[in-house]
Amino acid sequence: MYLKGENISFGYRKDDLILNNVDISLGSGEVLGLVGDSGSGKSTLCKILAGYEKNYQGTVSIDGKKMPSNAYNPVQLIFQHPEKAVNPRWKMKDILNEGHVVSQDVLSSFGIKTSWLERWPNELSGGELQRFALARALSPETKFLIADEITTMVDAITQVQIWESILDIAEKLNIGILVVSHEKNLLKKVCHEVICLSRINNAGLYNELAFRDMQNASLGGMVPE
Amino acid sequence: MKSEVMTNIIDGSGSEALLKVRDLSLSFFQYTSGLRQTELRIISNMNLEAYSGEVLAVVGSSGSGKSLLAHAILGILPSNSRLSGSMEYKGQSLTQEKKEELRGKEISLIPQSTTYLDPLMRISDQVTGSVEKKDKGLMRERQRDTFQRYNLRPDVGKMLPHELSGGMARRVLVSTALMSSAELIIADEPTPGLDERSLDETLRYFKDMAKKGCAVILITHDIEAALKISDRIAIFYAGTILEEARIEDFTNEGENLRHPYTRALWNALPQNRFQKMEGHQPMQDELNGGCVFFERCSIRTEDCSKDIPQLKRIGEGLVRCNNVS
Amino acid sequence: MSTAFPMNNKGLLRPLNLRQRTILLIILMSLLVITILTSSLYMDSELLSTNFGSKNLAPSLEHPFGTDWMGRDMLARTLAGLGLSIMVGIFASTISTLISVFLGLFSSMGKTADSIVSWLVDLFLSIPHLLLIILVSIGLGGGATGVIIGVGLTHWAGLTRVVRAEIKQIKTQDYIHISRNFGKSYVWVARKHILPHLIPKFMLGTILIFPHAILHEASVTFLGFGLSPHEPAIGIILSESMKYLSAGYWWLALFPGLSLLIVVLAVDILGENLGKLMDPKKAHE
Numbered sequence A: 001m002y003l004k005g006e007n008i009s010f011g012y013r014k015d016d017l018i019l020n021n022v023d024i025s026l027g028s029g030e031v032l033g034l035v036g037d038s039g040s041g042k043s044t045l046c047k048i049l050a051g052y053e054k055n056y057q058g059t060v061s062i063d064g065k066k067m068p069s070n071a072y073n074p075v076q077l078i079f080q081h082p083e084k085a086v087n088p089r090w091k092m093k094d095i096l097n098e099g100h101v102v103s104q105d106v107l108s109s110f111g112i113k114t115s116w117l118e119r120w121p122n123e124l125s126g127g128e129l130q131r132f133a134l135a136r137a138l139s140p141e142t143k144f145l146i147a148d149e150i151t152t153m154v155d156a157i158t159q160v161q162i163w164e165s166i167l168d169i170a171e172k173l174n175i176g177i178l179v180v181s182h183e184k185n186l187l188k189k190v191c192h193e194v195i196c197l198s199r200i201n202n203a204g205l206y207n208e209l210a211f212r213d214m215q216n217a218s219l220g221g222m223v224p225e
Numbered sequence B: 001m002k003s004e005v006m007t008n009i010i011d012g013s014g015s016e017a018l019l020k021v022r023d024l025s026l027s028f029f030q031y032t033s034g035l036r037q038t039e040l041r042i043i044s045n046m047n048l049e050a051y052s053g054e055v056l057a058v059v060g061s062s063g064s065g066k067s068l069l070a071h072a073i074l075g076i077l078p079s080n081s082r083l084s085g086s087m088e089y090k091g092q093s094l095t096q097e098k099k100e101e102l103r104g105k106e107i108s109l110i111p112q113s114t115t116y117l118d119p120l121m122r123i124s125d126q127v128t129g130s131v132e133k134k135d136k137g138l139m140r141e142r143q144r145d146t147f148q149r150y151n152l153r154p155d156v157g158k159m160l161p162h163e164l165s166g167g168m169a170r171r172v173l174v175s176t177a178l179m180s181s182a183e184l185i186i187a188d189e190p191t192p193g194l195d196e197r198s199l200d201e202t203l204r205y206f207k208d209m210a211k212k213g214c215a216v217i218l219i220t221h222d223i224e225a226a227l228k229i230s231d232r233i234a235i236f237y238a239g240t241i242l243e244e245a246r247i248e249d250f251t252n253e254g255e256n257l258r259h260p261y262t263r264a265l266w267n268a269l270p271q272n273r274f275q276k277m278e279g280h281q282p283m284q285d286e287l288n289g290g291c292v293f294f295e296r297c298s299i300r301t302e303d304c305s306k307d308i309p310q311l312k313r314i315g316e317g318l319v320r321c322n323n324v325s
Numbered sequence C: 001m002s003t004a005f006p007m008n009n010k011g012l013l014r015p016l017n018l019r020q021r022t023i024l025l026i027i028l029m030s031l032l033v034i035t036i037l038t039s040s041l042y043m044d045s046e047l048l049s050t051n052f053g054s055k056n057l058a059p060s061l062e063h064p065f066g067t068d069w070m071g072r073d074m075l076a077r078t079l080a081g082l083g084l085s086i087m088v089g090i091f092a093s094t095i096s097t098l099i100s101v102f103l104g105l106f107s108s109m110g111k112t113a114d115s116i117v118s119w120l121v122d123l124f125l126s127i128p129h130l131l132l133i134i135l136v137s138i139g140l141g142g143g144a145t146g147v148i149i150g151v152g153l154t155h156w157a158g159l160t161r162v163v164r165a166e167i168k169q170i171k172t173q174d175y176i177h178i179s180r181n182f183g184k185s186y187v188w189v190a191r192k193h194i195l196p197h198l199i200p201k202f203m204l205g206t207i208l209i210f211p212h213a214i215l216h217e218a219s220v221t222f223l224g225f226g227l228s229p230h231e232p233a234i235g236i237i238l239s240e241s242m243k244y245l246s247a248g249y250w251w252l253a254l255f256p257g258l259s260l261l262i263v264v265l266a267v268d269i270l271g272e273n274l275g276k277l278m279d280p281k282k283a284h285e
Helices: A042-049 A092-096 A104-109 A114-118 A126-137 A156-173 A184-190 B067-074 B096-102 B123-128 B133-149 B154-158 B166-179 B196-211 B223-229 B260-268 C018-041 C074-107 C111-126 C129-139 C143-154 C157-171 C174-181 C186-222 C234-245 C251-278
Strands: A002-013 A016-027 A031-035 A057-062 A075-078 A144-148 A176-180 A193-199 A206-213 B019-031 B037-050 B055-059 B081-089 B107-110 B184-188 B215-220 B232-237 B240-246 B312-314 B317-319
Touching: A002 A042, A016 A042, A016 A176, A031 A042, A031 A184, A042 A075, A042 A144, A042 A176, A075 A126, A075 C174, A092 A114, A092 A126, A104 A156, A126 A156, A144 A156, A156 A176, A156 A184, A156 B260, A176 A184, B019 B067, B037 B055, B037 B067, B037 B081, B037 B215, B037 B240, B055 B196, B055 B223, B067 B081, B067 B107, B067 B184, B067 B215, B107 B166, B123 B133, B123 B154, B123 B166, B133 B154, B133 B166, B166 B196, B184 B196, B196 B215, B196 B223, B215 B223, B223 B232, B232 B260, B240 B260, C018 C074, C018 C251, C074 C111, C074 C143, C074 C157, C074 C186, C074 C234, C074 C251, C111 C157, C129 C143, C129 C186, C143 C186, C157 C186, C174 C186, C186 C234, C186 C251, C234 C251
Parallel strands: A016 A206, A031 A176, A031 A193, A075 A144, A144 A176, B055 B215, B055 B232, B107 B184, B184 B215
Antiparallel strands: A002 A016, A002 A057, A193 A206, B019 B037, B019 B081, B232 B240, B240 B317, B312 B317
16 A cells, blocks of 8 residues: 655745655555755645645545545644644543544553543643554554654653554554654664655755665664663 | 752862752642642752853753743743742842843843744844843944854844744844843753754854853753753753763763663663663652652662652762662 | 742631632622622512602612602612613623624635625724614614614624634644544534634623623613613613702712612623633633
């Protein structure tokens, strides 16, 4: 199964494109990294792939089929700030089960304590909210996960915990992951391949520049001793 | 914490710290159910010393309340908070009046978000805003120099904040702190979401300020950023400081680090071993009076669950643990 | 450094915290309004009848508000008038709120709907309230219905603007997009995510429209375009008393006017304090 974005262009004005003819392809079970300078359009690309942003040119498809609307989207997007992704008036258990009933396995894999389910969002830290956001998005119907700087705001230990859980579940469910991050060291640890989105001239045009393999995709460092 | 124990235990040379924070605790009053007001402790028994010419990083996970430390030093806490402990600035007690007097002059904040700029005010007015009228001419001169140093075109001064890019806005904030004759600069989470180049650039500004003789407190969740420029790093965990170590101690497998949490944090970095540690940081209402790290600790003893360990000096650093020496 | 809180001070006499004070104030104000309303509804009609044996009496223990030129007890008339005013206020502000709920939700349907709503809001805000109320009231043949609809039709604009802005802000939140991405319908999202945020706004809006509605009703009636002269409305009492003021019968205007002011203030305080409880930013102070 492949999630494909083809000839994607996006801009608020015609002469100032943020994305210009970008092609991207993500396969099931693949972990693909995406780097690029601030403002190179990474987040916009993520929103387009997940169907949040609809005013773009080009096509987004899964195995040649257009994305469904008004149905569960097999492409789920996770953001940098989880506190914006939860309704502050909902309890954590309602937030968690909004899309589907999250299995106990997923909960324990993300280290979500049962006592947290009765709390309100403002009683949890960013790292814990992010675990909830991920558990909520990783349902059996989810085929692709787009992770836009999801561990930028958490401490290093939580970062390892979160990534280990994601990779573990993604492998079981054969989910493809697009990892957006500034942190090259993290990408080296979690991704099979990394692509780069960058600015090529001052006129405001962006293009897909480079596609390079990272050194061996071993996740050796992930295994706890 | 006894103050005589704390005095100059970090800096053996005996030079006075610019800012000393002793035994600082901060709590909030919240209505829990119905009409009951409960006290929620965010920071407990915090100790810090900031020296001129040094960058001190306070590293802790986001949402842990470390930004409130900055607000406490500047005296901009909300009215439902209670602060205890003492703060000294240049050897004098830092009272609320004193904080208000020094704020923006000798003590300056570089805020987390660029929305702190007044959207309706020209940049040059904001940058020179904190100085007295008679020095205006001189300040314009200094502004030109500072702008040049930070790669801001002279016409940036005439712009309004919305005309700036994110990076420019950040540089403007840094220039503002530099233009005021601040001696203590507190940077609150200045780096998230920056790409590598902008990150390095921003961090270099802080280093520059320290070189000019300022004391810089860098509050961040990003230990890598802290490692790049700091002289000392204080590890903030569940409302208190677990360890304060000199930058040189962060090497190899972390064998020079004293606290097991710091060592785990170091080994969890992607460029190191990316090694996991189980458990999570306890929330304030999950603490039970013992060591805040008790549940995750590998070297704990029974005594650790009884009392919060004292901060003690080991070598060049400080550590809050009973079982290291 | 910051405010000291008496935490150990237990017992009945300990100072109340802000939330307790707020709730106490809310209870007191509601009691006042409810007392006036019930006493006017269950009032013995004989109290309002004329008694020429005791006309133009100054305030005394027997007639605390005095009596008028037909010997009617002014306290009874004032209470009846206030009751009427409160009823008119309740109906009118409910109508206003319903209109703003509808228009607010309508504005979130699309760009055209939104521009229609903001055009309507601007239009109604630019016409003087009083003029419009008088026009509507006369157009509907005057009386209580005319006033209620007139006041109701003129007070929705402000609340609609607030609701429209609030919906716009909520719709940009990530959790709304996420909900849509889980395949939830727009109606589901509106019901589960948007409406719960708006309900406090509506409740508060209704209460804060209320004083305006009462005052406008009184002024329209005072000018002779509102309730019929047979009803004991505050506006009627005030306009009638104008003729007797020069004769030195000051109590005819003072007490009814003052009572109206007190009711209006009470409801306003009620609204402000409810607002304090509902605003999450101020809730913990």
